[in-house]
Amino acid sequence: MRRALGVCAFAALFAGCSGATGSGNVSLVPDRTAAAVAPSTTGDLLYISEYGGDVIDVFSYPQGTFVKSIAYLDGTPQGECVDKKGDVWVVEIGGHPTIEEFSHDGTPIRSLSDQGENPYGCSVDPVTGDLAVSSEYGSASFQGSVSVWKKAAGTPTVYIDSAIELMQWCGYDNDGNLFVDGLPPSGKSEFGFAELPKGSRTFTNIGLKGIVFPGNIQWDGSSLTVGDPSYKSGSAIFRVQVSGSKATITGKTVLKDSYEVYQSWIEGDTVIGPDDGPSLSTVQLWKYPAGGKPTVTLSKGSSGFFNGPFGAVVSPGK
DSSP states (O other): OGGGHHHHHHHHHHHTOOOOOOSSSEEEOOOGGGTTSOOOSSSOEEEEEETTTTEEEEEETTTOOEEEEEOSOSSEEEEEEEOTTOOEEEEEESSSOEEEEEOTTSOEEEEEEOTTEEEEEEEEOTTTOOEEEEEEEESSOSOOEEEEEGGGOSSOEEEOOTTOSEEEEEEEOTTSOEEEEEEOSTTSOSOEEEEEOTTOSSOEEOBOOSOOSOOOEEEOSSSEEEEEEEETTEEEEEEEEEETTEEEEEEEEEETTOSOOSSOEEETTEEEEEEEOSSOEEEEEEETTTOBSOSEEEOOGGGOOOSSEEEEEEEOOO
Protein backbone atom coordinates (compact mmCIF):
# COMPACT_ATOMS: atom_id res chain seq x y z
CA MET A 1 0.00 0.00 0.00
CA ARG A 2 1.17 3.52 -0.72
CA ARG A 3 0.39 4.30 2.92
CA ALA A 4 3.75 2.64 3.61
CA LEU A 5 5.61 4.83 1.11
CA GLY A 6 8.16 6.05 3.62
CA VAL A 7 9.44 2.55 4.34
CA CYS A 8 9.36 1.58 0.64
CA ALA A 9 11.32 4.69 -0.29
CA PHE A 10 14.15 3.78 2.07
CA ALA A 11 14.21 0.20 0.79
CA ALA A 12 14.27 1.34 -2.84
CA LEU A 13 17.12 3.72 -2.15
CA PHE A 14 19.35 0.98 -0.74
CA ALA A 15 18.32 -1.45 -3.47
CA GLY A 16 19.19 1.04 -6.20
CA CYS A 17 15.59 1.01 -7.55
CA SER A 18 14.80 3.60 -8.88
CA GLY A 19 -17.75 16.27 -12.65
CA ALA A 20 -19.75 14.73 -14.34
CA THR A 21 -23.00 15.14 -12.45
CA GLY A 22 -25.45 12.50 -11.44
CA SER A 23 -26.81 10.51 -8.55
CA GLY A 24 -25.89 7.12 -7.24
CA ASN A 25 -22.90 5.15 -8.50
CA VAL A 26 -23.29 5.91 -12.20
CA SER A 27 -20.90 4.38 -14.73
CA LEU A 28 -20.10 6.71 -17.60
CA VAL A 29 -19.26 4.53 -20.59
CA PRO A 30 -18.21 6.01 -23.95
CA ASP A 31 -20.66 5.67 -26.82
CA ARG A 32 -18.99 3.13 -29.12
CA THR A 33 -21.75 3.35 -31.73
CA ALA A 34 -20.10 6.44 -33.17
CA ALA A 35 -16.56 5.09 -33.12
CA ALA A 36 -15.66 6.95 -36.31
CA VAL A 37 -16.20 10.27 -34.55
CA ALA A 38 -13.43 11.02 -32.06
CA PRO A 39 -14.48 12.78 -28.83
CA SER A 40 -13.72 16.50 -28.87
CA THR A 41 -10.52 17.67 -27.22
CA THR A 42 -11.41 21.38 -27.32
CA GLY A 43 -13.49 21.35 -24.14
CA ASP A 44 -12.29 20.70 -20.59
CA LEU A 45 -10.30 17.48 -20.24
CA LEU A 46 -9.63 15.32 -17.20
CA TYR A 47 -6.20 13.67 -16.98
CA ILE A 48 -5.72 10.57 -14.78
CA SER A 49 -2.26 9.06 -14.27
CA GLU A 50 -1.95 5.29 -13.81
CA TYR A 51 1.32 4.32 -12.17
CA GLY A 52 0.35 0.64 -12.46
CA GLY A 53 -0.47 0.84 -16.16
CA ASP A 54 2.23 3.36 -17.15
CA VAL A 55 -0.35 5.42 -19.03
CA ILE A 56 -2.27 8.68 -18.75
CA ASP A 57 -6.01 8.45 -19.35
CA VAL A 58 -7.88 11.41 -20.85
CA PHE A 59 -11.63 12.01 -20.38
CA SER A 60 -13.92 14.78 -21.53
CA TYR A 61 -15.07 16.82 -18.55
CA PRO A 62 -17.66 16.98 -17.07
CA GLN A 63 -19.20 14.49 -19.51
CA GLY A 64 -16.84 11.72 -18.38
CA THR A 65 -16.40 10.26 -21.88
CA PHE A 66 -13.17 8.31 -22.30
CA VAL A 67 -11.07 10.00 -25.01
CA LYS A 68 -7.76 8.11 -25.10
CA SER A 69 -4.80 6.72 -23.17
CA ILE A 70 -1.33 8.20 -23.61
CA ALA A 71 1.42 5.58 -23.50
CA TYR A 72 5.14 5.60 -24.34
CA LEU A 73 5.95 7.98 -21.51
CA ASP A 74 9.39 8.90 -20.23
CA GLY A 75 8.69 6.94 -17.01
CA THR A 76 5.99 5.83 -14.60
CA PRO A 77 3.45 8.66 -14.10
CA GLN A 78 2.61 9.97 -10.64
CA GLY A 79 1.41 13.46 -9.64
CA GLU A 80 0.06 16.02 -12.11
CA CYS A 81 -0.50 19.77 -12.32
CA VAL A 82 -1.76 22.28 -14.90
CA ASP A 83 -0.68 25.78 -15.95
CA LYS A 84 -2.65 28.79 -17.16
CA LYS A 85 -2.36 27.69 -20.80
CA GLY A 86 -4.05 24.40 -19.98
CA ASP A 87 -0.83 22.44 -20.47
CA VAL A 88 -0.60 19.42 -18.17
CA TRP A 89 2.63 18.56 -16.35
CA VAL A 90 3.11 14.93 -15.31
CA VAL A 91 5.74 13.74 -12.83
CA GLU A 92 7.35 10.54 -14.10
CA ILE A 93 9.74 8.35 -12.14
CA GLY A 94 12.15 5.65 -13.30
CA GLY A 95 15.69 5.51 -14.64
CA HIS A 96 15.50 9.12 -15.84
CA PRO A 97 13.01 11.01 -13.65
CA THR A 98 11.28 13.75 -15.60
CA ILE A 99 8.38 16.17 -15.56
CA GLU A 100 6.72 15.85 -18.95
CA GLU A 101 4.58 18.63 -20.45
CA PHE A 102 1.54 17.88 -22.61
CA SER A 103 -0.62 20.33 -24.54
CA HIS A 104 -4.33 20.49 -23.72
CA ASP A 105 -5.13 17.79 -26.30
CA GLY A 106 -2.45 15.43 -24.98
CA THR A 107 0.35 16.13 -27.44
CA PRO A 108 3.82 15.79 -25.81
CA ILE A 109 5.67 19.12 -25.77
CA ARG A 110 8.88 18.71 -23.76
CA SER A 111 10.41 17.26 -20.62
CA LEU A 112 12.39 18.68 -17.71
CA SER A 113 14.96 16.37 -16.14
CA ASP A 114 14.84 15.77 -12.40
CA GLN A 115 17.81 13.40 -12.41
CA GLY A 116 19.03 12.38 -8.98
CA GLU A 117 15.61 12.87 -7.42
CA ASN A 118 12.52 10.72 -6.88
CA PRO A 119 9.79 13.22 -7.90
CA TYR A 120 6.28 12.78 -6.56
CA GLY A 121 3.96 15.77 -7.05
CA CYS A 122 3.95 19.18 -8.73
CA SER A 123 2.25 22.58 -8.79
CA VAL A 124 2.37 25.69 -10.97
CA ASP A 125 2.55 29.16 -9.42
CA PRO A 126 -0.53 31.05 -10.69
CA VAL A 127 1.32 34.36 -10.28
CA THR A 128 4.69 33.69 -11.96
CA GLY A 129 4.24 30.43 -13.86
CA ASP A 130 7.06 28.81 -11.87
CA LEU A 131 6.90 25.02 -11.67
CA ALA A 132 7.51 23.31 -8.30
CA VAL A 133 8.16 19.57 -8.04
CA SER A 134 8.31 17.76 -4.71
CA SER A 135 10.71 14.83 -4.40
CA GLU A 136 10.54 12.08 -1.78
CA TYR A 137 14.30 11.55 -1.62
CA GLY A 138 17.49 11.90 -3.63
CA SER A 139 19.75 9.29 -5.22
CA ALA A 140 22.36 9.69 -2.48
CA SER A 141 20.30 10.87 0.48
CA PHE A 142 17.07 10.17 2.33
CA GLN A 143 16.42 13.92 2.38
CA GLY A 144 13.56 15.00 0.14
CA SER A 145 13.37 18.37 -1.57
CA VAL A 146 11.39 20.73 -3.76
CA SER A 147 12.80 21.83 -7.11
CA VAL A 148 11.47 25.09 -8.58
CA TRP A 149 11.92 25.93 -12.27
CA LYS A 150 11.51 29.65 -12.96
CA LYS A 151 8.75 29.99 -15.55
CA ALA A 152 8.96 26.19 -15.93
CA ALA A 153 12.29 26.33 -17.78
CA GLY A 154 16.04 26.29 -17.30
CA THR A 155 17.78 24.89 -14.22
CA PRO A 156 15.79 24.47 -11.00
CA THR A 157 16.54 25.90 -7.59
CA VAL A 158 16.39 23.13 -4.98
CA TYR A 159 15.00 23.73 -1.49
CA ILE A 160 15.14 21.36 1.47
CA ASP A 161 13.54 21.31 4.90
CA SER A 162 15.28 19.07 7.44
CA ALA A 163 12.02 18.78 9.39
CA ILE A 164 10.40 16.96 6.45
CA GLU A 165 12.56 14.04 5.36
CA LEU A 166 10.35 12.65 2.60
CA MET A 167 8.67 15.43 0.59
CA GLN A 168 5.49 14.22 -1.05
CA TRP A 169 3.11 16.96 -2.18
CA CYS A 170 3.43 20.65 -2.96
CA GLY A 171 0.89 23.31 -3.83
CA TYR A 172 0.78 27.07 -4.40
CA ASP A 173 -1.89 29.34 -2.99
CA ASN A 174 -3.34 32.23 -4.99
CA ASP A 175 -0.57 34.60 -3.85
CA GLY A 176 2.34 32.42 -4.93
CA ASN A 177 3.25 30.99 -1.52
CA LEU A 178 4.36 27.36 -1.79
CA PHE A 179 3.20 24.74 0.72
CA VAL A 180 4.58 21.22 1.12
CA ASP A 181 3.79 18.16 3.16
CA GLY A 182 5.51 14.85 3.76
CA LEU A 183 7.00 12.54 6.37
CA PRO A 184 9.24 13.87 9.16
CA PRO A 185 12.42 12.00 10.16
CA SER A 186 11.84 8.48 11.47
CA GLY A 187 10.50 8.19 14.99
CA LYS A 188 8.47 11.37 14.83
CA SER A 189 4.89 12.01 13.69
CA GLU A 190 3.62 10.79 10.32
CA PHE A 191 2.80 14.25 8.97
CA GLY A 192 4.90 17.32 8.32
CA PHE A 193 3.72 20.63 6.86
CA ALA A 194 5.66 23.74 5.82
CA GLU A 195 5.48 26.93 3.76
CA LEU A 196 8.02 28.52 1.43
CA PRO A 197 6.70 32.10 1.42
CA LYS A 198 6.83 33.99 -1.85
CA GLY A 199 10.32 35.46 -2.29
CA SER A 200 11.81 33.42 0.58
CA ARG A 201 14.52 30.76 0.38
CA THR A 202 13.70 29.22 3.76
CA PHE A 203 10.81 27.04 4.82
CA THR A 204 8.56 27.93 7.75
CA ASN A 205 7.50 24.74 9.50
CA ILE A 206 3.82 24.78 10.44
CA GLY A 207 2.00 22.93 13.18
CA LEU A 208 -1.16 21.32 11.84
CA LYS A 209 -3.02 18.77 13.95
CA GLY A 210 -5.74 16.46 12.71
CA ILE A 211 -4.15 15.08 9.53
CA VAL A 212 -2.73 11.57 9.68
CA PHE A 213 -0.84 11.14 6.40
CA PRO A 214 0.25 13.61 3.68
CA GLY A 215 -2.08 14.11 0.72
CA ASN A 216 -2.38 16.54 -2.17
CA ILE A 217 -2.21 20.30 -1.53
CA GLN A 218 -4.42 22.57 -3.65
CA TRP A 219 -5.95 26.05 -3.61
CA ASP A 220 -9.71 25.54 -4.11
CA GLY A 221 -10.44 29.12 -5.16
CA SER A 222 -10.90 30.51 -1.67
CA SER A 223 -8.99 28.24 0.72
CA LEU A 224 -5.87 26.10 0.97
CA THR A 225 -6.72 22.39 1.11
CA VAL A 226 -4.70 19.42 2.32
CA GLY A 227 -5.71 15.83 1.62
CA ASP A 228 -5.48 12.91 4.02
CA PRO A 229 -5.53 9.48 2.31
CA SER A 230 -5.63 7.75 5.71
CA TYR A 231 -8.64 9.45 7.28
CA LYS A 232 -10.41 6.79 9.38
CA SER A 233 -11.43 4.05 6.92
CA GLY A 234 -11.03 6.16 3.79
CA SER A 235 -9.86 9.60 2.65
CA ALA A 236 -10.71 13.24 3.32
CA ILE A 237 -9.80 16.78 2.30
CA PHE A 238 -9.26 19.51 4.90
CA ARG A 239 -9.53 23.26 4.40
CA VAL A 240 -6.86 25.01 6.45
CA GLN A 241 -6.12 28.55 7.57
CA VAL A 242 -2.41 29.34 7.96
CA SER A 243 -1.05 32.06 10.23
CA GLY A 244 2.70 32.14 10.65
CA SER A 245 3.88 28.82 12.06
CA LYS A 246 0.40 27.60 12.96
CA ALA A 247 -2.52 26.30 10.92
CA THR A 248 -6.07 25.43 11.87
CA ILE A 249 -8.61 23.24 10.12
CA THR A 250 -11.66 25.24 9.04
CA GLY A 251 -13.57 22.60 7.10
CA LYS A 252 -13.62 18.94 6.14
CA THR A 253 -14.79 16.96 3.09
CA VAL A 254 -15.10 13.23 3.76
CA LEU A 255 -14.86 11.04 0.66
CA LYS A 256 -17.07 8.11 1.61
CA ASP A 257 -16.55 4.75 -0.10
CA SER A 258 -12.93 5.68 -0.82
CA TYR A 259 -9.82 3.75 0.20
CA GLU A 260 -6.66 5.82 -0.39
CA VAL A 261 -7.04 8.94 -2.50
CA TYR A 262 -3.61 10.58 -2.69
CA GLN A 263 -4.02 13.25 -5.35
CA SER A 264 -7.58 14.44 -5.46
CA TRP A 265 -8.45 17.35 -7.73
CA ILE A 266 -11.03 19.99 -6.80
CA GLU A 267 -12.82 21.42 -9.83
CA GLY A 268 -15.48 23.91 -8.75
CA ASP A 269 -18.14 22.01 -6.81
CA THR A 270 -16.66 18.58 -7.58
CA VAL A 271 -13.82 16.45 -6.20
CA ILE A 272 -12.18 13.92 -8.50
CA GLY A 273 -10.44 11.08 -6.69
CA PRO A 274 -8.21 8.39 -8.23
CA ASP A 275 -8.39 5.54 -5.74
CA ASP A 276 -6.19 2.44 -5.79
CA GLY A 277 -7.94 0.04 -3.42
CA PRO A 278 -6.83 -3.48 -2.44
CA SER A 279 -9.48 -5.16 -4.59
CA LEU A 280 -10.62 -2.46 -7.01
CA SER A 281 -9.02 0.59 -8.61
CA THR A 282 -11.50 3.36 -9.40
CA VAL A 283 -11.84 7.05 -10.19
CA GLN A 284 -14.82 8.56 -8.40
CA LEU A 285 -16.41 12.00 -8.13
CA TRP A 286 -17.87 13.61 -5.02
CA LYS A 287 -19.68 16.86 -4.31
CA TYR A 288 -17.47 19.62 -2.92
CA PRO A 289 -17.33 20.70 -0.17
CA ALA A 290 -20.21 18.46 0.98
CA GLY A 291 -18.46 15.14 0.32
CA GLY A 292 -20.41 12.07 1.34
CA LYS A 293 -21.09 9.23 -1.10
CA PRO A 294 -19.61 9.44 -4.61
CA THR A 295 -21.93 10.75 -7.32
CA VAL A 296 -20.13 9.21 -10.31
CA THR A 297 -17.69 6.41 -11.05
CA LEU A 298 -15.73 6.86 -14.26
CA SER A 299 -15.25 4.01 -16.70
CA LYS A 300 -12.77 3.36 -19.50
CA GLY A 301 -15.40 1.22 -21.16
CA SER A 302 -14.17 -1.66 -23.32
CA SER A 303 -10.64 -0.23 -23.35
CA GLY A 304 -9.86 -1.78 -19.97
CA PHE A 305 -9.69 -1.12 -16.25
CA PHE A 306 -7.76 1.39 -14.19
CA ASN A 307 -4.42 0.02 -13.00
CA GLY A 308 -3.09 2.04 -10.10
CA PRO A 309 -4.85 5.40 -10.67
CA PHE A 310 -2.93 8.06 -8.76
CA GLY A 311 -2.96 11.64 -10.09
CA ALA A 312 -5.79 13.82 -11.37
CA VAL A 313 -6.04 17.26 -12.95
CA VAL A 314 -8.48 19.14 -15.20
CA SER A 315 -7.13 21.05 -18.18
CA PRO A 316 -9.47 23.93 -19.12
CA GLY A 317 -10.78 23.95 -22.70
CA LYS A 318 -9.73 26.37 -25.38
